[in-house]
Amino acid sequence: MRLPARGATALVSIFATAQAASRAVATLPITDAGDAAAIPAWDVQSTAKITQDPAALSKAGFVLTTSTSWHHASVSRCTVMGCLLAAGVYNDSDLFYSENLATIDKTQFKVPWLYRSEFTLPAPHSNTNTTGAGSTHYLLETNGITSRADIYLNGHQVADKVTQSGAYGGHVYDVTAAVITGGSLSNNSNSSGNAIVVRAYPTNYLQDFGVGFVDWNPYPPDNGTGVWRDITVRQTGSVAIEAFRVTTNGTAGPVTVQATVRNLEKAATVSVLAEAVVSRDDGSATVSSTLPTTIQLAPGQATQVSLAVNVASPAVWWPRQWGEQPLYRAQLKVSTSSSITSASSLSDTATRSFGFRQVTATVSAADDILFSINGRPFQVLGGGYTSDMFLRWDAARFEAHALYTLDMGLNTIRLEGKMEQPELYAIADRLGLMVLPGWECCDKWEAWSYNDDLPAPTAIWSDADYATANASMRHEAAMQQSHPSILGFLVGSDYWPDDRATAIYQDALAAAGWQAPVVASAAKTGYSKALGPGGMKMPGPYDWVPPNYWYDITDAASVTDDARYGAAFGFGSEQGAGGGTPTLSSLQRFLSVTDLEDLWKAPNKGLYHMSTAASSFHNRSIFNTALWQRYGAPTSLDDYLLKTQMADYEATRAMFEGFTANWGKQGAVSTDFSSTARPATGVVYWMLNGAWPALHWALFDYYLHPAGAYYGVQAAVGRSENVVYDYVRRSVVLVNRSLNQTGVRTVRAELISAADGKVLANVTTDTKEKTLTTTPNSGRTVLSSIPGITTLTDVGLLRLTLLDGNVYSGKVISRNVYWLPAGGHVDTLNWDASSWYDTPVSTYTSLKSLSTLPVANVSVAVSQKEVNNSTSWEVHLENNSPTPAVFISLNLVDSASHDVVPVVWSDNYVTLFPHEALTVTVRALGPALGMAGSTEGAAVQVIGRNVAKATVNLK
Numbered sequence: 001m002r003l004p005a006r007g008a009t010a011l012v013s014i015f016a017t018a019q020a021a022s023r024a025v026a027t028l029p030i031t032d033a034g035d036a037a038a039i040p041a042w043d044v045q046s047t048a049k050i051t052q053d054p055a056a057l058s059k060a061g062f063v064l065t066t067s068t069s070w071h072h073a074s075v076s077r078c079t080v081m082g083c084l085l086a087a088g089v090y091n092d093s094d095l096f097y098s099e100n101l102a103t104i105d106k107t108q109f110k111v112p113w114l115y116r117s118e119f120t121l122p123a124p125h126s127n128t129n130t131t132g133a134g135s136t137h138y139l140l141e142t143n144g145i146t147s148r149a150d151i152y153l154n155g156h157q158v159a160d161k162v163t164q165s166g167a168y169g170g171h172v173y174d175v176t177a178a179v180i181t182g183g184s185l186s187n188n189s190n191s192s193g194n195a196i197v198v199r200a201y202p203t204n205y206l207q208d209f210g211v212g213f214v215d216w217n218p219y220p221p222d223n224g225t226g227v228w229r230d231i232t233v234r235q236t237g238s239v240a241i242e243a244f245r246v247t248t249n250g251t252a253g254p255v256t257v258q259a260t261v262r263n264l265e266k267a268a269t270v271s272v273l274a275e276a277v278v279s280r281d282d283g284s285a286t287v288s289s290t291l292p293t294t295i296q297l298a299p300g301q302a303t304q305v306s307l308a309v310n311v312a313s314p315a316v317w318w319p320r321q322w323g324e325q326p327l328y329r330a331q332l333k334v335s336t337s338s339s340i341t342s343a344s345s346l347s348d349t350a351t352r353s354f355g356f357r358q359v360t361a362t363v364s365a366a367d368d369i370l371f372s373i374n375g376r377p378f379q380v381l382g383g384g385y386t387s388d389m390f391l392r393w394d395a396a397r398f399e400a401h402a403l404y405t406l407d408m409g410l411n412t413i414r415l416e417g418k419m420e421q422p423e424l425y426a427i428a429d430r431l432g433l434m435v436l437p438g439w440e441c442c443d444k445w446e447a448w449s450y451n452d453d454l455p456a457p458t459a460i461w462s463d464a465d466y467a468t469a470n471a472s473m474r475h476e477a478a479m480q481q482s483h484p485s486i487l488g489f490l491v492g493s494d495y496w497p498d499d500r501a502t503a504i505y506q507d508a509l510a511a512a513g514w515q516a517p518v519v520a521s522a523a524k525t526g527y528s529k530a531l532g533p534g535g536m537k538m539p540g541p542y543d544w545v546p547p548n549y550w551y552d553i554t555d556a557a558s559v560t561d562d563a564r565y566g567a568a569f570g571f572g573s574e575q576g577a578g579g580g581t582p583t584l585s586s587l588q589r590f591l592s593v594t595d596l597e598d599l600w601k602a603p604n605k606g607l608y609h610m611s612t613a614a615s616s617f618h619n620r621s622i623f624n625t626a627l628w629q630r631y632g633a634p635t636s637l638d639d640y641l642l643k644t645q646m647a648d649y650e651a652t653r654a655m656f657e658g659f660t661a662n663w664g665k666q667g668a669v670s671t672d673f674s675s676t677a678r679p680a681t682g683v684v685y686w687m688l689n690g691a692w693p694a695l696h697w698a699l700f701d702y703y704l705h706p707a708g709a710y711y712g713v714q715a716a717v718g719r720s721e722n723v724v725y726d727y728v729r730r731s732v733v734l735v736n737r738s739l740n741q742t743g744v745r746t747v748r749a750e751l752i753s754a755a756d757g758k759v760l761a762n763v764t765t766d767t768k769e770k771t772l773t774t775t776p777n778s779g780r781t782v783l784s785s786i787p788g789i790t791t792l793t794d795v796g797l798l799r800l801t802l803l804d805g806n807v808y809s810g811k812v813i814s815r816n817v818y819w820l821p822a823g824g825h826v827d828t829l830n831w832d833a834s835s836w837y838d839t840p841v842s843t844y845t846s847l848k849s850l851s852t853l854p855v856a857n858v859s860v861a862v863s864q865k866e867v868n869n870s871t872s873w874e875v876h877l878e879n880n881s882p883t884p885a886v887f888i889s890l891n892l893v894d895s896a897s898h899d900v901v902p903v904v905w906s907d908n909y910v911t912l913f914p915h916e917a918l919t920v921t922v923r924a925l926g927p928a929l930g931m932a933g934s935t936e937g938a939a940v941q942v943i944g945r946n947v948a949k950a951t952v953n954l955k
C-alpha cells in the first residue's frame with residue numbers, strides 16, 4: 001500500500017485513530033551503587049493535543065484515563081518522527097515512496113511535543129540511608145535532547161530548556177529528592193511509581209543546535225526534534241563519579257584513570273577511597289591501583305582523582321588494514337567506607353573500554369594534514385557517514401555499514417555532526433574502523449559573523465549558545481575519548497570556530513582527556529590562532545568528473561596545484577564524483593513508474609530523491625550529460641542503469657586509485673612532513689551512505705545493496721596491494737598499503753581491443769625490471785608506458801595483474817580491468833571554469849562502442865564453501881568466447897528473487913578477457929549479524945554489458 005498524496009486533514013485523522021497499545025511503564029533494574037538503566041519506552045503526544053501542565057502529568061498514574069490518545073513507542077530513544085514510526089503512525093516504505101514525504105504536515109512539529117514514561121525503582125540494597133553518609137542517590141542523565149527540553153519528574157521540574165539545550169547537550173541532574181523507590185506500578189492514580197515528562201521544543205536548524213542534513217536530502221518533517229538519545233537513571237552512594245576518562249601513554253603504559261569525584265551530600269562530610277582496575281576486555285590480565293590515602297570531601301565538594309595503572313607490554317591496537325584490535329577495560333570504583341573491596345560500601349563505579357594506540361597529525365608548510373597511527377603515516381581513505389533521516393539507531397545495521405566500509409578497503413568514516421550513539425564507537429573499535437567525528441556545517445553550529453555561506457536568518461551565537469556548545473563538546477568528548485577508533489575531532493567543517501568557541505572546545509576536550517588531533521576545520525576557509533591551519537581541503541568536486549581529473553597534477557605536486565582543486569594531492573575532507581545510483585531492485589522500492597521513467601527520459605529534471613530543490617544537486621544534469629556523451633544515449637531504463645553502474649565504477653575507482661597512487665609517488669611520506677611536496681594524505685568520499693533512499697552520493701544504497709560505486713572502490717583499495725592505471729601519464733603504479741608486506745612482485749599489463757579481443761600489448765615488469773620489489777605504505781610508478789594505448793582505434797580493455805613472485809608461478813594478488821577510449825585519450829577538463837562543486841569537461845571521450853560489443857558466452861558454476869560457521873559460495877565464471885565479457889554483475893538473491901543484503905562479494909562487475917576464468921566468493925552478512933528476515937541466499941543472478949541474463953541456483 002502506498003500513501004496517496006493527501007493533505008493535513010487526512011493525516012490528522014490518522015493521529016486521532018492511532019490507539020496506543022499500552023502505556024510506557026517499566027521497572028528499572030537498579031539496585032546497587034553504579035547501576036544505571038535507560039528509560040526503555042515512551043508515550044508521545046503533541047502539546048497541541050495535551051493541555052495539562054507537564055508537572056502534573058509527571059505523576060505516576062495521572063494520565064491513565066487519557067493514555068490511549070498517546071502514541072506508544074517501545075524504544076528508549078526516538079525523535080518525534082522516529083517515535084511515530086515506532087508507534088506505527090507512519091511507516092517508512094510509504095514515507096520514502098516517491099514524493100510522499102513532502103506531503104507530511106510539518107506544522108504539527110512547530111509546537112513542543114511531550115514524552116512521558118512511568119517506571120519503578122526497586123528498593124536499594126544494603127546501604128540505604130536517607131540521612132547522610134552512606135545514603136543512596138539517583139542521577140538522571142541526559143545525552144542530548146533536540147532542540148531543547150524541560151524535564152519533570154514526579155511533579156518536580158528537574159531541568160529547563162535553557163540548561164537542557166542542544167542535540168548533543170548531555171547533563172546530569174541529582175533527582176534523589178524526587179524519586180520514589182520500592183514502589184510498584186498499578187492501574188490507579190495512587191501508584192507509587194515514578195513518572196517522567198520531557199517537553200521537547202521544536203527545532204529550526206538555523207536557530208537551534210540540531211542534527212541537520214544541510215543540502216544532503218529533504219529534512220525530516222520534525223527536524224529531528226525529541227529524545228533521540230537515552231535518558232538514564234543511575235544509582236550512587238554519597239559520592240559520584242563525573243568526567244571519567246582513561247588515557248594511555250601512546251602505545252605504552254601506564255594507563256591513567258581519572259575522574260572528578262563529588263560528595264552529593266548536603267550536610268555530611270565523607271571519606272573517599274578509590275581504586276582503578278584495568279584488564280583485557282574479556283576480564284583477563286587484571287591489574288589495579290588504589291589511592292594511597294582516603295580523601296575527605298565536605299558537603300557538595302568535588303575533587304580530581306588520578307590513578308596510574310601499570311600494564312606490562314600492552315597489546316597494541318591497529319586499524320584493520322594493519323593489524324589486530326586488542327581492547328582493554330578500565331574500571332574506577334569509589335567507596336565511602338574503610339574498605340574498597342566491600343561491595344556494600346561501594347558508592348559509584350564507572351567502566352570504559354580503551355586501546356593502546358596513538359594518533360598524531362602534522363600539518364605541512366603547504367597546509368596539508370598527515371595523520372599517523374602508532375608512528376606510521378596513515379593515508380585516510382574514507383566516506384562521509386550519515387545517520388538515518390529519522391536518527392533511528394540499529395546496531396546491526398550500523399555494523400553492516402562498517403563491514404561494507406572495510407570490505408571496500410576504506411579505513412575511516414567521517415561523522416559531520418552525526419555522532420550517533422555510544423555503540424557506534426564500540427563497533428568501530430572492535431572492527432578496526434577509524435572514526436573522524438566533528439561538528440556540522442551550514443547552520444547554527446557554524447553561526448559566526450564571518451561565515452559568509454550561512455543561510456538567512458541564522459542566529460549568530462549568543463552567550464547561551466556558547467554554553468550549549470560547551471556542554472555539547474564536553475559530552476561528546478567524554479563519550480568518545482578512550483576509543484582507539486577515534487582519529488581526531490573536527491571542531492569546524494566548512495568554517496572554523498571563533499576564538500571564544502575554540503577556547504571552549506579546547507578546554508572541554510582537554511578536560512575529557514582527549515588524546516587525538518583536534519582540527520580547526522575541514523576546509524581552507526580559515527582557522528583560529530590557537531589551533532592553526534587544519535590542512536584539509538574542501539574544493540569539490542561533489543558531482544561527476546572524469547577519471548583523469550584526479551591524476552591531472554604536476555609530477556612533483558607542488559603548492560601551485562591548488563588550482564587543481566580536488567585532484568589527488570593533500571587531504572580532501574569531502575569530495576567525489578557524486579554517483580551511487582541504486583540498482584533497479586532498490587529503485588523500485590522508492591520510485592514510482594513515472595519517477596523511473598524520468599531517470600532516463602528527463603535527464604535534466606529536478607528529482608525529489610536527489611538533494612533538496614535549493615541545492616546544486618537537485619538534478620542529475622552533470623552526471624547525465626557525461627553519460628549521454630561518453631556511453632551513448634540510453635535506449636531503455638535497463639540500459640541507462642547499466643551505464644550508470646559503469647560510470648560510477650569508473651569514477652569511484654579512479655578517485656581512490658589516484659589518491660593511493662599519489663601517496664608515496666609525490667615524495668616520501670614520513671612523519672617528518674615539512675617538504676613542499678604534496679602527497680595525497682587522505683580523502684573522504686562524499687558520501688558513504690544516504691539518510692534515506694537517495695539517487696546519488698552513496699557507495700551503497702539505503703537498502704544496503706552494493707553496486708557500481710561500491711565495486712569501483714573495492715577494485716581500487718579492496719586489496720592491500722594493487723596496480724593502478726594513471727589516466728594522465730598512461731603509466732602503471734604499484735600501490736602497497738600494508739605495513740609490512742614486502743617481496744618480489746610482477747606487474748603485467750595486457751591491452752586488447754574490446755570489439756574483437758585482439759591482443760594489442762602484453763608487457764610485464766619481469767622483462768623490464770628484473771627484480772621488482774614492493775615497499776610497504778607506498779605508491780610508485782612501475783611501467784611508464786604501455787605500448788598500444790595511444791594507437792587504439794576504438795575502445796580498448798586494459799588488464800593489470802599483480803603477481804606475488806614471478807610471472808610464471810606467482811599467485812595473483814590483484815587484477816584490475818579498465819575500459820579506455822580510442823587513442824587512450826582523456827576527457828578535457830576546463831580547470832579554470834571550476835566551481836565549488838564541479839570542473840566542467842570541454843571535450844568528452846567516447847566509450848559508446850561498449851554498447852555494440854559481440855555477445856560473450858559466460859558459463860557460471862557455483863560451489864559451497866564454509867568459512868567461520870557462515871556459509872559462503874564460490875562462483876566460477878568462465879568466458880568461453882574469443883571476445884571479452886564486459887562488466888558482469890553478480891547478484892545474490894533469495895528464493896523469492898529479492899536481493900540478499902547485506903552481502904560481501906570478493907569482486908563484482910568483473911570484466912573477463914577472452915577465455916578467461918575467474919572465481920569470486922560471496923557471503924550474506926545478515927545471518928551472522930542477526931538481522932531480521934535475513935537469509936543466506938538461494939541463487940545468483942548474472943548479467944553483463946554483453947552477457948545475457950542468467951540465474952544460477954545455489955543448491
Ligand SMILES: *[C@@H]1O[C@H](CO)[C@@H](O)[C@H](O)[C@H]1NC(C)=O
Nearest residue numbers: 127129131132133134135268
Ligand atoms: C547513615 O548515616 C548516618 C549519618 O551520617 C551515619 O551515622 C550512619 O552510619 C549511616 N548508616 C549506614 C548504614 O551507612
Ligand SMILES: *[C@@H]1O[C@H](CO)[C@@H](O)[C@H](O)[C@H]1NC(C)=O
Nearest residue numbers: 106109203204205206221223
Ligand atoms: C526546520 O528547520 C528549517 C531551517 O533549517 C526551518 O525553515 C523549518 O521551518 C523547520 N521545520 C520545522 C517543522 O520547524
Ligand SMILES: *[C@@H]1O[C@H](CO)[C@@H](O)[C@H](O)[C@H]1NC(C)=O
Nearest residue numbers: 248249250251252253254308
Ligand atoms: C611513556 O612511554 C615512554 C616510552 O614510549 C617512556 O619513555 C615514558 O617514561 C612513559 N611515561 C611514563 C609516565 O611512564
Ligand SMILES: *[C@@H]1O[C@H](CO)[C@@H](O)[C@H](O)[C@H]1NC(C)=O
Nearest residue numbers: 318321322323324739740741
Ligand atoms: C605485520 O604487522 C602486523 C601489525 O603490526 C603484525 O601483527 C604482523 O606480525 C606483522 N608481520 C610481519 C611479517 O612482520
